[in-house]
Amino acid sequence: MRHLLIxxxxxxxTAALAHDGMQMHMGKExxxxxxxxxxxxxxxKLWVVDAADGHVRxxxxxxxxxxxxxxxxxxxxxxxxxxxxxxxxxxxxxxxDEIYVSWSQPRAKLYTGFVRFSRSLDxxxxxxxxxxVQHDTAEITHRFDALAVxxxxxxxxxWIDKRDQEAAKAQGKPYLGAAxxxxxxxxxxxxxxxxxxxxxxxxxxxxIALARTPDGSVAAFFRNIRGDNIRDHAYxxxxxxxxxxxxxxxxxxxxxxxxxxxxxxxxxIGSDGIRHAVWFEANGNPTIWYGQLDxxxxxxxxxxxxxxxxxxxxxxxxxxxxxxxxxxxxxDGYALMLRRSGDDGLHxxxxxxxxHSAMAVGSPQLLVKDGKAFVxxxxxxxxxxxxxxx
Amino acid sequence: MKHLPTVIxxxxxxxxxxxxxxxxxxxxxxxxxxxxxxxxxxxKTPSTPTPAGNAPMTAAAGLRSLDARGAAALTASPAHGAxxxxxxxxxxxYCEPNLAALAALQRAHPGDFELVTVATDPVTARxxxxxxxxxxxxxxxxxxxxxxxxxxRLNFLIDPKxxxxxxxVLLIRADGSRLGISGELTPAQLKKLR
Numbered sequence: 001m002r003h004l005l006i007x008x009x010x011x012x013x014t015a016a017l018a019h020d021g022m023q024m025h026m027g028k029e030x031x032x033x034x035x036x037x038x039x040x041x042x043x044x045k046l047w048v049v050d051a052a053d054g055h056v057r058x059x060x061x062x063x064x065x066x067x068x069x070x071x072x073x074x075x076x077x078x079x080x081x082x083x084x085x086x087x088x089x090x091x092x093x094x095x096x097d098e099i100y101v102s103w104s105q106p107r108a109k110l111y112t113g114f115v116r117f118s119r120s121l122d123x124x125x126x127x128x129x130x131x132x133v134q135h136d137t138a139e140i141t142h143r144f145d146a147l148a149v150x151x152x153x154x155x156x157x158x159w160i161d162k163r164d165q166e167a168a169k170a171q172g173k174p175y176l177g178a179a180x181x182x183x184x185x186x187x188x189x190x191x192x193x194x195x196x197x198x199x200x201x202x203x204x205x206x207x208i209a210l211a212r213t214p215d216g217s218v219a220a221f222f223r224n225i226r227g228d229n230i231r232d233h234a235y236x237x238x239x240x241x242x243x244x245x246x247x248x249x250x251x252x253x254x255x256x257x258x259x260x261x262x263x264x265x266x267x268x269i270g271s272d273g274i275r276h277a278v279w280f281e282a283n284g285n286p287t288i289w290y291g292q293l294d295x296x297x298x299x300x301x302x303x304x305x306x307x308x309x310x311x312x313x314x315x316x317x318x319x320x321x322x323x324x325x326x327x328x329x330x331x332d333g334y335a336l337m338l339r340r341s342g343d344d345g346l347h348x349x350x351x352x353x354x355x356h357s358a359m360a361v362g363s364p365q366l367l368v369k370d371g372k373a374f375v376x377x378x379x380x381x382x383x384x385x386x387x388x389x390x
Numbered sequence: 391m392k393h394l395p396t397v398i399x400x401x402x403x404x405x406x407x408x409x410x411x412x413x414x415x416x417x418x419x420x421x422x423x424x425x426x427x428x429x430x431x432x433x434k435t436p437s438t439p440t441p442a443g444n445a446p447m448t449a450a451a452g453l454r455s456l457d458a459r460g461a462a463a464l465t466a467s468p469a470h471g472a473x474x475x476x477x478x479x480x481x482x483x484y485c486e487p488n489l490a491a492l493a494a495l496q497r498a499h500p501g502d503f504e505l506v507t508v509a510t511d512p513v514t515a516r517x518x519x520x521x522x523x524x525x526x527x528x529x530x531x532x533x534x535x536x537x538x539x540x541x542x543r544l545n546f547l548i549d550p551k552x553x554x555x556x557x558x559v560l561l562i563r564a565d566g567s568r569l570g571i572s573g574e575l576t577p578a579q580l581k582k583l584r
Contacts, residue, residue: 258574286553360540
């Protein structure tokens with residue numbers, strides 16, 4: 001009887017501790033991913049897109065993020081969705097309030113993905129069945145999508161693509177990194193033109209920044225690879241007129257590294273054509289830089305925005321005002337940091353924390369509405385929209 | 391009540407037996423790392439650990455979650471020799487060669503190095519993380535993954551001089567000195583670690 005009691009107690013204790021262990025190790029449920037994007041439409045309504053349980057979904061707010069409406073599911077059939085780190089669903093609007101959403105879908109094999117797209121032509125009540133944007137259907141990398149709408153209403157999507165790397169590998173040839181491809185839609189997202197290669201040898205896992213130029217084109221700023229694995233950045237206007245895009249080196253930090261930085265850049269182009277950019281490099285100490293891109297030459301008016309513990313900066317511009325936002329970690333958690341310039345980025349005020357989170361956060365995203373800036377910040381406690389006003 | 395001492399002893403024994411199932415504590419981290427140094431085992435499914443402190447195990451006890459407290463323990467200077475933290479991520483094509491190279495280094499100098507692998511991905515990606523560790527032939531070393539859904543805070547706590555790029559190796563010596571190297575290790579960099 002005594003032995004039985006001991007065995008029983010042992011089993012009970014083991015079960016209790018195993019349960020504790022399961023909670024600590026596995027989590028009761030998968031943690032919600034932090035990949036979300038937000039944008040204001042032409043009426044000032046805020047749209048937030050993220051993913052939950054295999055569905056991309058949108059929520060809206062008419063009170064600048066204080067309250068979010070119920071989610072509208074975009075893909076009724078669940079699918080896998082990249083929604084963490086440098087990947088997050090994207091949202092943009094057409095000239096007649098069309099709503100465009102893109103995301104990357106993991107495939108079965110490692111490092112693979114398809115770029116997906118859906119649109120709503122009835123103000124978000126219904127969304128079209130998702131289509132695959134790229135025309136190459138090989139199960140390889142086509143992911144880290146970036147979405148923008150140009151001045152003509154074309155939907156431009158760029159992504160990281162490994163078809164050329166795979167081809168080189170099959171021939172036993174070396175190939176550094178991946179490639180950037182893009183295509184566009186001239187029929188409001190019903191279909192996309194053939195895939196266009198922008199360049200070979202991009203970084204494999206850093207987000208691509210897109211911004212509209214004053215003449216209505218879409219420009220890309222992204223981490224590429226030059227020489228023997230130097231991972232700086234390049235800039236190009238994505239041509240949609242049949243001409244080849246001109247890609248030029250745009251940052252010159254000489255960060256030589258065979259690694260995944262997991263930190264892509266940010267880009268905002270003012271109505272005056274100034275290309276405000278933020279980027280990360282760790283040639284020495286990890287540093288986030290601001291600069292005004294002068295493709296082919298070193299950026300102008302560079303500023304060391306932040307150092308150790310800083311990550312995932314974004315930039316926005318309106319009139320002569322420029323804002324930079326980023327995450328700053330400390331032992332206590334995360335601070336959402338902001339710097340502002342009132343003179344086209346020549347001088348910035350001191351960094352200040354405009355929000356805090358004890359729990360994990362996603363990459364901040366600067367939004368501008370009527371000349372006022374907000375930062376979209378997805379945290380484990382939920383989505384937040386924080387005014388950038390002093 | 392005459393059985394009370396026996397029952398308490400049994401509970402304590404059970405607790406010890408179950409100890410490896412719990413989240414990392416400083417003691418567990420060091421014990422696990424010490425075990426790896428003592429016996430870099432073959433790539434097998436983790437077996438039941440024995441309860442005694444530094445007794446050999448045939449393999450690490452699966453994937454553990456790493457929080458701020460665990461990060462402090464892992465980055466504390468070892469009593470002797472050096473600890474290699476192999477920091478890696480699922481979405482990193484350069485990480486697998488690094489893991490394999492560091493394991494080879496550890497096997498060549500088993501008395502000098504502890505090797506611990508740390509995935510910066512959330513521990514909820516357990517299956518993918520363990521599959522990749524097995525693929526790289528390093529699943530037998532103590533393995534951790536982040537408890538948080540975003541890696542930046544733990545990256546900073548492990549190594550404030552690190553911007554989160556992967557792979558990265560952090561060498562922590564008994565004398566308190568450290569060496570952090572990002573990127574796929576070159577032969578010259580591997581020599582520096584020795």
